[in-house]
Amino acid sequence: MLASSPRLRAILLRVAQAIPVVIGVVVISFLLTRALPGDPAVYFAGVAADEASIEETRVAMGLDKPLPVQFLHYVGDLLRGDLGQSLSSGRAVATDLANRLPASLELTLTALILAVVIAVPLGVLAATRPGTWVDHLCRVLVTAGVSLPTFFTGILLIYIFYYLLGIAPSPLGRLDFIYLSPDHVTGFYLIDAALMGDWETWRGAAKQLVLPAATLALFTLAPIARMTRAAMLTALSSDFIRTAKAAGLSNRAVLYRYAFRNALLPVVTTLGMVFSFALGANVLVEKVFAWPGIGSYAVEALVVSDYAAVQGFVLAMALLFVVLNLVIDLLYTAIDPRIGFDAQ
Amino acid sequence: MTDQTSRRSFLKMGAAGASMLPLLRALPASAQGSDTLVVVTGATINSLDLHRTGTSRASYQVGINCYDRLLTFGTKEVPGNGLSYDYTVVEPELAESWTESDDGLTLTFKLKSNATFWDGRKVTAADVKWSFDRAVSVGGFPTVQMKAGGLERPEQFVAVDDETFVIKLDRPSKLTIPDLAVPVPYIINSAEAVANATEDDPWALEYLHTTPAGSGAYKVARWNPGEQLVYERNDDWVGGPLPATKRVVIREVPSPATRRALIERGDVQVAFNIPDKDAAELADTLDVFSTPVENCIHCLCPNFSFEPFQDPDVRKAIAYAVPYEDIFQAAAFGRGLPLWGGSEEITDIAWPRKTQYFTDLDKAKEHMANSAYADGFDVPLSISLDLASWMEPTALLVQEALGKIGINVTIEKIPGANWRTAVLVEKRLPLHLENFGGWLNTPDYYFFWAYKDGHLFNSSNYRNEEIEALVDATLHMPMDDPEYAPQIQRMFEIALDELPRIPLYQPALNVATNGAEGYEFWFHRQLDVRVLSAV
Numbered sequence: 001m002l003a004s005s006p007r008l009r010a011i012l013l014r015v016a017q018a019i020p021v022v023i024g025v026v027v028i029s030f031l032l033t034r035a036l037p038g039d040p041a042v043y044f045a046g047v048a049a050d051e052a053s054i055e056e057t058r059v060a061m062g063l064d065k066p067l068p069v070q071f072l073h074y075v076g077d078l079l080r081g082d083l084g085q086s087l088s089s090g091r092a093v094a095t096d097l098a099n100r101l102p103a104s105l106e107l108t109l110t111a112l113i114l115a116v117v118i119a120v121p122l123g124v125l126a127a128t129r130p131g132t133w134v135d136h137l138c139r140v141l142v143t144a145g146v147s148l149p150t151f152f153t154g155i156l157l158i159y160i161f162y163y164l165l166g167i168a169p170s171p172l173g174r175l176d177f178i179y180l181s182p183d184h185v186t187g188f189y190l191i192d193a194a195l196m197g198d199w200e201t202w203r204g205a206a207k208q209l210v211l212p213a214a215t216l217a218l219f220t221l222a223p224i225a226r227m228t229r230a231a232m233l234t235a236l237s238s239d240f241i242r243t244a245k246a247a248g249l250s251n252r253a254v255l256y257r258y259a260f261r262n263a264l265l266p267v268v269t270t271l272g273m274v275f276s277f278a279l280g281a282n283v284l285v286e287k288v289f290a291w292p293g294i295g296s297y298a299v300e301a302l303v304v305s306d307y308a309a310v311q312g313f314v315l316a317m318a319l320l321f322v323v324l325n326l327v328i329d330l331l332y333t334a335i336d337p338r339i340g341f342d343a344q
Numbered sequence: 345m346t347d348q349t350s351r352r353s354f355l356k357m358g359a360a361g362a363s364m365l366p367l368l369r370a371l372p373a374s375a376q377g378s379d380t381l382v383v384v385t386g387a388t389i390n391s392l393d394l395h396r397t398g399t400s401r402a403s404y405q406v407g408i409n410c411y412d413r414l415l416t417f418g419t420k421e422v423p424g425n426g427l428s429y430d431y432t433v434v435e436p437e438l439a440e441s442w443t444e445s446d447d448g449l450t451l452t453f454k455l456k457s458n459a460t461f462w463d464g465r466k467v468t469a470a471d472v473k474w475s476f477d478r479a480v481s482v483g484g485f486p487t488v489q490m491k492a493g494g495l496e497r498p499e500q501f502v503a504v505d506d507e508t509f510v511i512k513l514d515r516p517s518k519l520t521i522p523d524l525a526v527p528v529p530y531i532i533n534s535a536e537a538v539a540n541a542t543e544d545d546p547w548a549l550e551y552l553h554t555t556p557a558g559s560g561a562y563k564v565a566r567w568n569p570g571e572q573l574v575y576e577r578n579d580d581w582v583g584g585p586l587p588a589t590k591r592v593v594i595r596e597v598p599s600p601a602t603r604r605a606l607i608e609r610g611d612v613q614v615a616f617n618i619p620d621k622d623a624a625e626l627a628d629t630l631d632v633f634s635t636p637v638e639n640c641i642h643c644l645c646p647n648f649s650f651e652p653f654q655d656p657d658v659r660k661a662i663a664y665a666v667p668y669e670d671i672f673q674a675a676a677f678g679r680g681l682p683l684w685g686g687s688e689e690i691t692d693i694a695w696p697r698k699t700q701y702f703t704d705l706d707k708a709k710e711h712m713a714n715s716a717y718a719d720g721f722d723v724p725l726s727i728s729l730d731l732a733s734w735m736e737p738t739a740l741l742v743q744e745a746l747g748k749i750g751i752n753v754t755i756e757k758i759p760g761a762n763w764r765t766a767v768l769v770e771k772r773l774p775l776h777l778e779n780f781g782g783w784l785n786t787p788d789y790y791f792f793w794a795y796k797d798g799h800l801f802n803s804s805n806y807r808n809e810e811i812e813a814l815v816d817a818t819l820h821m822p823m824d825d826p827e828y829a830p831q832i833q834r835m836f837e838i839a840l841d842e843l844p845r846i847p848l849y850q851p852a853l854n855v856a857t858n859g860a861e862g863y864e865f866w867f868h869r870q871l872d873v874r875v876l877s878a879v
Contacts, residue, residue, distance in 0.1 A: 038761030042769050044398040045484055050800065053484040054769070057397050087398040089569045090391040090553055100570070155601050163605045170611040171602050173571055177382060177593045181568075290597040292571045300388070303730070305761040 014329065018322040022315075026078065029314035030071055033307045040305040044087050061087070074311070083315070084308030088301055093312035096297060101316060102187025103174055104293035107285070108278045110209055111216035112271070119221035120267065123228025124260065127236060138225055145222030150281045154215040154288035161211060169207045173290040179204040212289040219281050220274045227270040231263035238262075264335050272328045276321065380591045381860055381876055383614040384603045388596055389573050392564060393552040394527055395479060395486045404527045405594075405870040409575055411530035411558035412583040414439040414453055414472065414509075415521065419864060426633045427875075428865040431785040434521055437583040438467060438531055438559065439509075448516025453509045459582050461533040461559045469503035474534035476501045476511075478547045486528045492784060493523025494820070517820035519784050526783050527868050533557035561587050561874045571596060575873060588862075588877035613860035613878065616871050619733060623854035624677035634679040634852040635865035639790055640781025641683065641696045642675075642734065643845040644742060649805045650774040652723070657715035659843040663701040664708035665745045672849045674737040680852040690840075693823075693832040695787035696850050699840050705748060712749045720750025726767070726776040730760030735777045738848065767803050778803050779851065783867050787832050788818040795839055806844030811835060 041058035058064050062073060077084060083093035126138035161168035169176055174189055179201050182192035189205035235241060236259050244254045283295035294313065301309035332339045387402035394407040418433030436442075439453040459467040477498040479486045490496065494517045502510040513520060523529070532552065540551035556564050561583060562575035575592040595612070597603045604622050607615035607630065623632050646653035646662060653659060668684040686698025712718060725742060727735035743753040753775070758766055767773050780801040782789045792815050793799050797807035814835045821828050839845070853869050862875045 036761065037759050038763075039765045039769075040761070042765045043761055050488055051769075053488060056483045060397060088390055088400070089388070090396070090398060091569060096569075099568075151599075155599070158602060158605055163609060166609070170606055170609070172384075172595055172597065172606070172611075177572065177574075177595060287598045288602055290571075290595065290599070290602060292568070296598060297570065303760050 011326070011330070014326055015322075018326075021322060022318060025315060025318040026075065026311075027071075029311045030074060032314075033305070033310045034067065036302070036305045036307075036310075038305045040087070040307060043304050078315075083312040086301065086306055086309040086312070088304050088306045088309060089297070093308050096309065097294065097312055097316050098187065100292060100294040100297050101320075103291060104279065104282055104286070104295060106174075106188045106190065107209065107212055107216065107291060107293060108275065108282060110213040111220060111278060112275060114213055114217040115221035115224055115274075116271070118217070119224035120228050122221075123225045123267075124232055124255075126225070126229045127232030128255065130233075138229060141218075142222040142225050145218050145220075145225075148218065149284070150215055150219050151284040151288050153218055154212065154285055157211050157215055158288070168211050169204075171211065171289045172208075173292055174208055175201070175204050176208065208289075212285050212291055215285050215288075216278055216281060220278050223270055223274050223277075224267065228263065228267050231266045232259060235259040235263045261335065265332065268328060268331050268335065272324055275324060279317070279320075379589070379878075380593065381589050381614065381873070381878055382593045382595060382612040383616055383871060383873070384595050384597045384606055384612045385616040385871070386596070386598055386600065386603065387617070388570055389567070389594065390569055391553050392556045392567060393549065394530070395482050395484075395547070396549050396553055397482075397484050399485075402870065404868055405873070406556060406564065406573070407527040407530050408560075408866070408868065408870060409562045409592075409873050410556045410560040410564060411532070412438040412459070412467075412560050413525055413527075413530050414442070414455075415525045416584070417522075417525050422635055422865065425635060426863055426865070428635055428638075429867060431522065431638070431867070434525060437525075438472075449513045451511040451513070451520065452504075453511075455507045455509065456582055457507055459559055460580055461536070461557065462563055462578060463533065463536060463557075465533065465535060466506070467531060467559050468506045469509035470506075471534045472509045472531050473498075473501045473503040474537070475532045476529055478532065479529055482547055482549070489526060489528045489783070490523070492789070493517065493520040495520070495523065495529070515820060518786070518822045519789065519820065522784050527870075531559060533559070559583070562592065565591070584874065587874045589873070592873045592876065594871075594873075607856050607858050610858045613858060614863070614871070614876065615856045615858075617869075618854045618856055620675075620677040620679040620852070620854060623679050623852075623856065626856050631857045631861075631863075633855045633857070633863055633865065635855075636681045636850045636852050637781050637869065638867055639695065639783075639785045640779060640851060641845070642738075642777070642779045642848045642851050644738075644848060645773075645776050645778050645804045645845050646843070647771070647774045647776070647804050648807070648844060649771070650723070652715075652717050652721050653774070653804075655715045655717060656842065657711045658717055659846070661708045661711035661715065661749055662746065662751070663699075663843055663846045664704045664711065665749050665751075666701075666846060666848065667703050667741050667745050668701075668848065669703065671738050671741050674741060675734040676849055676851060679854060681850040683847040683849050690833045690836050693787055693829050693836075695790060695832075695836070696847060697836065699847050701846070703745075705745075708749045712751075718750075720752060722752045722754070723775050724756040724773075725753045726756045726758055726773040728760055728763035728767075728777075729757050730763060731777075731779075732757070734851070738777055768800050771803050771805050773803065776803065778845070781867075781869075785867060786823065787835065788815055788821075791815045791835055791839070792819055794845065795835075802844070804844035806842070808838060808842060811838055814838075 041054050041061060041063055045054040045057040062070060086093045086096055089096050122138050126135040129135060158171050162171060175181055182189055182196050182198060182201055185192045185195055190202060193202035193205055241254060241259055244258050282293055283299055286293040286296040298313040388400060389403045391399040391403045392406045394404055414437060415434050416437040418430040418435050419427050420430035422428045438455055438459055440456045442451060442453045444451055455467060455469060461467060480490045480496055480498060494513050500512045504510055536557040537548040537552060541548040561578055561581045563578055564573060565576040566574040573594040577587055577590050600619050600622060603615045606612045623634050626632050646659050648654055672678060672682055683696055683698055685702040686700055688700035725739050727739045739755045743755060746753050767776055767778060780794050782793060794801040795806060795811050796802060796815050814831050818828060818831050853865060855863055857863055859879055860876050861879050862877050864872055864875045866872055
């Protein structure tokens, strides 16, 4: 079976290669969280805690044991699928992640799609018409995108579209409080609401998405547009394009069948990187729009040295990126069949 | 009752029930009518059970709004600025009446006979005993707070019959009755809790963490940690006047700028705990309540275990160098109360009080010249990054001022997670900013925590034998005892002369409302939603 499907075998091999990465992440996240400043027992024992109650908290958190023992406990729990209990949210880390990761992903993916839809055509146009107004527009957008911090863009958009014009919904997270969140299937409100056929809620969720997604999209479209433009310029000036043109192929065919397809590889690579940037930039966007995502969760956990939550977050992110890299690799082979898994 | 609350049960919520929902769906938040109020806050409610380890301050509001205590405080008007709780008036909540034995050692409470839990079961003295046993047994903050009122062991609590509950004290104390009205000693439905307890978890900490079981004014209809908490009124509440609002939505919005936009637009009715700057700017257009936090002082603390600060002249030099007015304007935007420029003579027992210090560089230089450090010295001034909004401007102004009298200050910023350990537990910061506010509003209680050697908020490692004796003598003494006032005044005199803490100003808690009224300030600095109503 495996032998009959080289691609499946390759994918499995690729997944197996991720195992040492994940183990490394587990060890490093454990050690790094312990290196955080602050004594979580003191923090969580509360404002008026005396020494005895701090000590009780320490024992309850298992922090009185030596590091190797704590690590063994942690790994043992992990193997059972238990990411531990977050003290700051008071719930199981796995539950928190399951609730919050879809919120972040929905926002990030929407923003990314929005960014791609704008940035790729813009980059192509800018490359085919260098020096024209499209090229300048591209440059302005790119400059704005990289130079405006996301929290600033977010607050500015809220100020204009919500505060002054009153056309955006109140920036109160994923849904205004008058809606009920749809039943949890994927955790993506747009998908879940559509599955339920509840278009009222779908519209509510979509409306809430517009401003934060636009904020994030403005931030992410810069590298995509730049990379598209550069890759297109390189492709357009290569020999095979000149040959194609000389052979009398139509402009359209040259542009899309040959140049664009060749330019796609670096663009997809950039997309993968941008996705990780966007997940990071999410933190501030989530704060501004009260978005209950994973970024604000991780920052909060870091601030109070909430070990389990930080470790769970790092682990989830590591897995996410392993998957992301796998997807990008697969995309490569789809775009350019010359790139096989065996090609090194 | 978490986010698992099904759509169905949410639909059933409230008397209006399902018929309410189409209306809710169709209307924008601003047109909700008087049934629902929306509150925004920046803090996260991380548990529905205050007794649990790691429960955040913001979560205390659940203890207040969903549970009853035996007693509560009355209400008074704050001059020119809305309502506040009244520490001097104690009123019944679940108790109908109470009596004190002549020796002050036995307190007998009669419970209201018509009080019921949400599940319809009658509130009995056994529930009170179970809840008090829990508070003194789980350890951590609830146990410490109970101890402040002399409530330490389960044997002290006796359920005589269904409606009679007795507390036996080791010694009479004026702090016991007020301590019964703080958020900690709330009454839990013990039958429901016990049914959900396990061998490892006899106090049902896991169950009550997500599922409140009380008799209070509001139930929790929905809780999504990090997002929102929805209160729904308990129409059978007997602990006080029935709240006017059927449903209160607490939304967590971390960004102060977003909170401000929401309240200005009127899409939410209450913005809780807004920054001083916003409060100062919004006061012209909205109802803004800036209530000075009782028994709370922001102060600059020179640490006695650091040599230059053992010199009284150095401490006085600092007290005269501090630019109080500038700090009050830059750090608090004039919100709160000034605590400088008072008279040296102490004739009352009001606390916090204005100190006899004011900004006078000549005096400061004089004291520096008289000290053993006439040439000055270097010192780090530590601040917490979590409290940077007031600490950072204050620290910069202090740095500049102390530079003028030869004290070379470098500002050291400490991450929030590390701050408590450094300042309160290890007490290792030479010069730092600190604030403490006691829930029980008497000067002796403040001194107990902040001026007694080894106590948590005495971050200056201060020890004075006379203060030790005076605090021990006055802590449980009734305030109308003729010996009380002179001893308290002596305490003030010593503390303000020796200056282990240099009071800067009394901070305020800022709340903006737009379409709601009845806001009342509480010492626990959390929102009491029971008194809010829409306008």
